[in-house]
Amino acid sequence: MVRQVRTSPAAAYDLGYHVVWCPKYRRRVLVGRVKDRLEELIHAKAEEHGWEITALEVMPDHVHVFVKPHPKNSPSYVANQFKGYTSHVLRAEFPHLRSRLPTLWSRSYFVASVGAVSAATIQRYIQTQHERVPKKAGADRA
Structure with a gap:
């Protein structure tokens, strides 16, 4: 995978989140037309x-x-x-989601940050910063 660094006026970044969430009571309701519509809604919200x-x-x-x-x-x-967003729209479009569940989604979710560099690599880079400090002519290091 090629790293894609995005930019804004104040930042350059390559940040990703892996997000996981479940319907209330882990009910198996994300099938058929509900599944297809959920995918559309997630893409729309991201856009x-x-x-x-x-x-x-x-x-x-x-x-x-x-x-x-x-x-x-x-x-x-x-x-x-x-x-x-998806709860609001799906419950409006699919009445059976309102009758079977008090809310569509459980209150919890899982999220992990994802990047092109491992946590161990970042730790090693930070811990060895002092080894890469350029020496300036005639300047003392603190």
Whole structure:
């Protein structure tokens, strides 16, 4: 996979979140037309915010999204945007979701940051910064 660094006026970034959430009681309701409509809604919400969906998988009882948002958008904001919007629209369009569930989504979600560099690589880079400090002629190091 080629690394794609995105830019804004104040930042350069390559940030991704793996977000997973489930229907209330882990009910297997994300099938057929509901599944298809959910995929459309997730893509629409991402496009509205300028987020890139790298991968999306809707299973009967949970959703996986790999999304690349702007760094100003926190993981909780991203998850809640997807969950709130899709719940509102799906429950309006599919009455059986209202009758079977008090709310469409459970309150919880899982999110992990994903990048092109491992955590171990970043730790090693930070811990060895002092080894890469360029020496200036005639300057003392503190």
